[in-house]
Amino acid sequence: MITFDAVTKRFPDGTVAVDDLTLEAPTGEITVLVGPSGCGKTTSLRMINRMIDASEGKILLDGVPVQSIAPPTLRRGIGYVIQQAGLFPHRKIVDNIATVPYLLGWDRKRARGRAMELLERVGLDAALAGRYPFQLSGGQQQRVGVARALAADPPVLLMDEPFSAVDPVVRTTLQEELLRLQSELNKTIVFVTHDIDEAIKLGDKVAVLRVGGRLAQLAAPKTLLSEPSDDFVREFLGHDRGIRRLQFVSTEGLRLRTDLTVRQGGEGGSSEEPWLLVVDEQGGPVGWIAGARPGELEPFGTFLYGRDSMRSALDAALLSPSGCSVAVDDEGKVVGVATREALDEALAEAADG
């Protein structure tokens, strides 16, 4: 656990970057620091590994004040990932990843073995090991940055806007991979971003900071969206707070109808229903047919029943003229159909909290 105990940072020029910050980043969880530019996120993060020293207050790592540990020793035990990856251009990827193991005196073979293992862990081809950083794309470099931070298996990981320099598609992938990695590794992660969506997606807990380096709210993402503590947080969360909150509502209890499907080739029979879902031999969805215009297949949207959020279910409904969304299982087979009425019920429930 990382504890900020009334920490203040005043720079020599008088700027107060962090003001009386008290915060806990629990072991094995992702704590996100989020807030507008200049609010002291980076400063807070860098005080943990003593890249910056606090002016007042204490930062504890599992109860031990970081001030009592020499910076190089401290930093070798804390993974650090920065925005531009900061890979050593003169070293091959494998040796970049093995930086900290080398510093810790591992022999070359063991360090490189570990590096190769991590290369795979972060989803990179082993063939990249012998390349130099300039031969990698931005997204690949960022993955190497994460692998390098993990190399000596530190319990704590500090990440300062690690994904903000890559394009949105790559960013989404990297975010998902981080969540996957975290589910395997259970590190104590402090993650800095100015992107509230990223904070909500990644954080077990989100700390919203306001300019001047003061904590505005510390809460789980769901709580943050439903109960912002003040206008500043509310404004920072943005206008579509309600929709985004659906991300945290499960589709598990969603009422499904199973009587709205027909086999491909078996359609054409008369039905009371305005819309019927056509499924193929394997049980996968093919399209909707309208009672009014039989024979013409209309598009559909699906969500993973019980796993995707209500936001996905709603999104799927909006993709189809039928207004219904299709619940599927892991294999893509149709489990049932969520009608407008069912979605409406679930939304009403979500709004009640």
Next chain:
Amino acid sequence: MNWLISFFAWMGEFFGNGENWSGPGGIPMRLLEHLEFSALALLLAVLVAVPLGLVIGHTGRGEVLVVISANLARALPTLGLLVMFVLLLGTASIWPVIIPLVLLSVPPILVNTFEGIKGVDPDLRDAAYGMGLRGGQVLGRVLVPVALPLILLGCRLSAIQVVATTTVAAYTGLGGLGRYVIDGFATKDYAGVVGGSVLIVLFALVVQLLFTLAQRVTVSPGVSRRVNVR
């Protein structure tokens, strides 16, 4: 085309003359002298300027020194410096020539080493510290390898300058390839002038070549961005 014919005639005369290939005034000996003076001066300059540039670039302390040295280098007349030292110290030893040569070759090395280290991407420096490298390790394992092309460039500029200036040093009665040129002019022995000049040009080319090779060998392909390695 007359000058071209005379040029080759003089070349033939100079290089074809067996006497020019042996003895204290022979080509091998003069080459060796030239090499000795240049190499000694360059070595001393490197020993002074590289560590100084590294430390100033890394710590940011003493930057004034770099500025002063860069300005002095521009202001000081090479030949004047040489003559002054010879007048002051006489010609009994090689030092009156070596010292000005060293003084002349320090600034390019110092400035380039300093700029190279100081110019390393701050994010990279930051990442190095963030990984837990100590100050010296950051310098030795990250900054120097990344700044190496610039450091070598400084050394090469100085080397070329030293080779050229060593030629002029012959004025003071010292050996080296400059002897052929200066003595040649004095005695209207144009074969000597031409032959000596050609040797000096070749010498400078070889020095360039050596530095290119050194760069190839010492600079990481990741820094020079040569792709077709590995």
